[in-house]
Amino acid sequence: MPLLNVCGLTKRFGGLVANNEIDLEVPQGSLFAVIGPNGAGKTTFFSMISGFLGSTSGSIEFDGRDVTRVRQDQIAAMGLVRTFQLVQLFKGMSVIENVEVGCHLATRGGVAASLLRPAWFRKQEIEVRERAHELLDFVGLGSQAEQDAELLPYGQQRLLEVARALASKPKLLLLDEPAAGLNTQETESLARIIQKINAQGTTVLLIEHDVGLVTRIAHRIAVLDFGRKIAEGTPDEIKAHPEVIAAYLGVEEENA
Amino acid sequence: MTSLSITSPKPAARAARARLDWFQIGLLAVCGLLTTGALIYGGYLLTVFQLAMIYGIFCIGLNFFMGYTGQASFGQNAFACIGGYGSAILCVQYGWEPALALIASMVVAGVAALLIGYPTLRLRGHYLAMATFSLGLITYDISIQWTSLTQGYMGYAGIPPLGIAGFEIESERWKLVALAALLGFAFWISQRMRDSRFGRGLRAISGSENGAAALGIRVPRFKLIAFVIAALYASAAGSLFAHTVGFISPEVFGPQMAIITFTMLYVGGVGTMIGPIVGAIVASVLPEIFRSVGKFQDIAYAVVLLGMLIYAPKGLSSLGKLFRPRKKEEA
Amino acid sequence: MPSVVELVQSLVNGIGIGLIYGLIAIGFCVIYNASGIVNFAQGVFVMLGGMFAHTILTHYGLPIWLSAVLATILVAGVGVLVQIFVINPMWRRNAPLFAIILATLAVQLLIEQVVILTLGDQPRTYPEFTSGGPLKIGPIAVGYQLFWVLGCGAVMVFSLQQFFNRTRMGRALRACAQNREAAALLGVPVERMLIVAFALSSGLGAAAGILITPTQYTAYMVGGPFGINGFIAAIIGGFGSPPAALIGGIFLGVIQSEAIVFFGAGFKNIISLTLLLVVLLLFPNGLFGGLTKRA
Numbered sequence: 001m002p003l004l005n006v007c008g009l010t011k012r013f014g015g016l017v018a019n020n021e022i023d024l025e026v027p028q029g030s031l032f033a034v035i036g037p038n039g040a041g042k043t044t045f046f047s048m049i050s051g052f053l054g055s056t057s058g059s060i061e062f063d064g065r066d067v068t069r070v071r072q073d074q075i076a077a078m079g080l081v082r083t084f085q086l087v088q089l090f091k092g093m094s095v096i097e098n099v100e101v102g103c104h105l106a107t108r109g110g111v112a113a114s115l116l117r118p119a120w121f122r123k124q125e126i127e128v129r130e131r132a133h134e135l136l137d138f139v140g141l142g143s144q145a146e147q148d149a150e151l152l153p154y155g156q157q158r159l160l161e162v163a164r165a166l167a168s169k170p171k172l173l174l175l176d177e178p179a180a181g182l183n184t185q186e187t188e189s190l191a192r193i194i195q196k197i198n199a200q201g202t203t204v205l206l207i208e209h210d211v212g213l214v215t216r217i218a219h220r221i222a223v224l225d226f227g228r229k230i231a232e233g234t235p236d237e238i239k240a241h242p243e244v245i246a247a248y249l250g251v252e253e254e255n256a
Numbered sequence: 257m258t259s260l261s262i263t264s265p266k267p268a269a270r271a272a273r274a275r276l277d278w279f280q281i282g283l284l285a286v287c288g289l290l291t292t293g294a295l296i297y298g299g300y301l302l303t304v305f306q307l308a309m310i311y312g313i314f315c316i317g318l319n320f321f322m323g324y325t326g327q328a329s330f331g332q333n334a335f336a337c338i339g340g341y342g343s344a345i346l347c348v349q350y351g352w353e354p355a356l357a358l359i360a361s362m363v364v365a366g367v368a369a370l371l372i373g374y375p376t377l378r379l380r381g382h383y384l385a386m387a388t389f390s391l392g393l394i395t396y397d398i399s400i401q402w403t404s405l406t407q408g409y410m411g412y413a414g415i416p417p418l419g420i421a422g423f424e425i426e427s428e429r430w431k432l433v434a435l436a437a438l439l440g441f442a443f444w445i446s447q448r449m450r451d452s453r454f455g456r457g458l459r460a461i462s463g464s465e466n467g468a469a470a471l472g473i474r475v476p477r478f479k480l481i482a483f484v485i486a487a488l489y490a491s492a493a494g495s496l497f498a499h500t501v502g503f504i505s506p507e508v509f510g511p512q513m514a515i516i517t518f519t520m521l522y523v524g525g526v527g528t529m530i531g532p533i534v535g536a537i538v539a540s541v542l543p544e545i546f547r548s549v550g551k552f553q554d555i556a557y558a559v560v561l562l563g564m565l566i567y568a569p570k571g572l573s574s575l576g577k578l579f580r581p582r583k584k585e586e587a
Numbered sequence: 588m589p590s591v592v593e594l595v596q597s598l599v600n601g602i603g604i605g606l607i608y609g610l611i612a613i614g615f616c617v618i619y620n621a622s623g624i625v626n627f628a629q630g631v632f633v634m635l636g637g638m639f640a641h642t643i644l645t646h647y648g649l650p651i652w653l654s655a656v657l658a659t660i661l662v663a664g665v666g667v668l669v670q671i672f673v674i675n676p677m678w679r680r681n682a683p684l685f686a687i688i689l690a691t692l693a694v695q696l697l698i699e700q701v702v703i704l705t706l707g708d709q710p711r712t713y714p715e716f717t718s719g720g721p722l723k724i725g726p727i728a729v730g731y732q733l734f735w736v737l738g739c740g741a742v743m744v745f746s747l748q749q750f751f752n753r754t755r756m757g758r759a760l761r762a763c764a765q766n767r768e769a770a771a772l773l774g775v776p777v778e779r780m781l782i783v784a785f786a787l788s789s790g791l792g793a794a795a796g797i798l799i800t801p802t803q804y805t806a807y808m809v810g811g812p813f814g815i816n817g818f819i820a821a822i823i824g825g826f827g828s829p830p831a832a833l834i835g836g837i838f839l840g841v842i843q844s845e846a847i848v849f850f851g852a853g854f855k856n857i858i859s860l861t862l863l864l865v866v867l868l869l870f871p872n873g874l875f876g877g878l879t880k881r882a
Contacts, residue, residue: 091463101473110454114451168472375868398857566690
């Protein structure tokens with residue numbers, strides 16, 4: 001059974017069809033990518049899967065449960081955690097605090113616990129800090145832990161968002177154009193990090209504009225164009241797919 | 257997948273604790289010294305500082321909702337009104353004990369905040385601002401019009417001073433000591449909530465609601481809890497005002513209260529830990545230093561607030577940051 | 588149960604006060620559409636209009652029409668000062684929304700306190716523009732002032748429409764309302780347009796205050812309720828065109844006035860504020876969704 005199973009997902013904004021009858025199966029443990037030119041409906045697709053946008057029709061099944069009409073925080077609680085194309089850092093918090101917020105789902109305790117601080121809660125808070133440090137080291141931000149998050153350079157803000165999402169121990173990690181605005185070197189290290197995350201057992205679904213990155217690391221790729229899925233296959237199949245080349249790759253290679 | 261490779265030596269295992277910079281510690285020390293000075297000097301200064309402590313408690317709550325959670329409420333004086341009248345009515349009409357009346361009023365204010373906040377907090381931007389502002393105005397109007405309960409413009413006099421089980425704090429000096437202790441307690445509670453899973457969630461909402469929701473934080477519920485907490489603080493401050501001054505009338509909790517407390521919060525620094533305390537004390541003491549201000553006091557508050565809003569929206573507590581060397585990392 | 592006569596009488600009164608709310612509401616819309624700012628101090632201009640007109644009338648003995656014109660111009664000047672010294676600096680610094688709202692509230696308190704110091708805290712009023720009356724239609728009394736409100740209101744709404752549609756400046760203001768960045772790119776001086784917007788809306792507020800004072804009274808604290816009621820009217824009218832805001836105002840005025848018959852005058856503000864909360868809560872995006880889109 002696939003971890004994520006999308007069936008006939010459609011989104012209309014008035015007369016505009018942003019997503020048209022998209023089917024997608026993301027197997028457990030895979031590194032899956034969705035690519036497509038700008039305006040192909042990738043972000044709309046993503047927002048529906050993660051519960052930030054209601055769908056017009058179709059169904060989304062995650063981990064064996066129907067999540068088509070489920071709120072975003074509940075979807076996150078089930079283990080489907082996303083990052084954003086426009087980085088959504090928590091301003092006014094330090095780098096490590098950002099990651100600690102990420103531990104929200106993996107921990108418990110509310111107002112009462114924070115006031116009374118029973119032993120388990122104190123232990124948990126220490127574990128949260130340890131884990132946040134581990135994750136920052138993992139993405140290479142260990143030395144900037146105490147800095148204000150908003151003062152990080154852009155590329156590192158992206159990495160921080162990935163670390164933060166990982167802190168919630170997701171089953172499926174959705175990365176929305178993680179390489180947007182990164183230079184070649186940063187993209188390289190990001191690619192390695194994504195592969196490492198996947199190797200440690202987290203299923204990754206990646207939306208990308210950068211075809212080079214995707215064809216190198218993804219196991220399987222789906223291509224969107226004008227809101228429709230026009231192809232799906234392994235990186236080699238996609239590279240050879242005539243419709244994909246026509247719609248997308250040809251243009252992109254000229255630019256590169 | 258929890259076993260992530262660790263590439264650097266393990267840092268000392270210690271839970272997150274927000275730290276004050278030296279400038280902020282200095283500010284707190286100055287505030288402490290001022291309060292001690294007032295305690296020794298006595299006289300009218302005692303009243304000034306008693307009110308400063310009460311406003312401080314109010315502002316800590318306000319800071320919780322506006323500073324940490326990043327939401328706008330212009331009607332917190334409504335909850336101070338509930339607290340003040342709750343204490344006055346329960347003590348004067350029904351002979352309750354002050355401490356009990358204070359707690360009972362807090363419960364009422366908390367429930368009111370829950371019922372009002374649930375629908376209201378769905379609003380955003382100007383609508384939220386106007387809805388909360390009108391909440392304060394409605395309460396003010398009711399406190400004038402519902403004379404059978406509130407005695408209208410006459411207000412309530414003869415409210416007994418704070419105390420527990422028959423012991424009443426009569427001396428003005430001891431009242432100040434008790435209020436300072438309560439302010440410290442209120443601060444301690446707010447710190448505990450801030451430096452925890454719950455507080456981090458609130459501050460995340462202020463940073464980015466979408467980001468917080470994507471990490472599984474139930475944004476509406478967190479906002480509501482923060483609103484209720486702010487209301488509890490406001491109610492406690494209202495009750496303390498009643499018990500300290502011994503007299504309340506609708507004007508005490510009118511719209512000026514909103515402006516005064518915002519001035520304090522902005523002077524001290526919105527969203528900073530010590531901002532509410534520093535702001536409440538500084539903004540209470542300054543008018544006394546310029547004694548001539550007298551009837552210009554409200555004008556002074558409004559002008560200072562406008563000045564802070566335009567030129568120094570981060571307040572006193574953030575001044576220290578200007579001197580701190582900033583590391584700039586290479587990408 | 589109130590009699591039919593009472594109900595009709597309060598309907599007439601409601602239309603009168605509702606027109607005033609409508610004029611204030613238009614003031615809200617003019618600023619909001621040009622800048623995305625809701626000026627919470629709008630009511631203070633209403634108060635100033637009445638106060639200034641009264642002062643000019645009684646202290647300098649000028650005729651009422653001249654006092655009214657002078658007071659309107661003076662209040663428009665105050666509005667311009669508020670824009671230049673408070674709103675514009677914050678606007679340039681990209682201050683957060685709630686800081687700007689707070690600033691307009693502080694402006695309201697500031698102006699009220701200055702009025703107390705200079706003009707005193709006593710309520711005051713002056714005679715209706717046309718003496719005599721009221722006009723009796725059966726048992727219903729209609730004050731002559733209502734016709735002044737109706738006439739002046741119609742003239743103002745009409746000239747405002749002409750201004751927005753016919754003049755260069757009016758069209759530039761509308762361009763700002765539709766898309767500020769694009770307007771700036773096309774060479775519309777956006778900051779100067781904001782000054783115009785503030786002058787217009789404070790002038791409108793002042794006119795409303797001058798018109799209503801003879802039937803009620805004015806004092807330093809009437810601004811708050813007028814502002815809120817104007818805001819409610821603007822929401823009901825949808826923050827769009829002046830006529831819609833006027834209709835929103837009449838709707839609110841009539842409801843309020845009928846409610847007074849049932850509950851008593853003391854609950855006037857409580858009723859309209861409750862109406863505001865109900866409208867806001869039932870329509871969290873506003874009646875016409877206009878406000879949150881840009882807020």
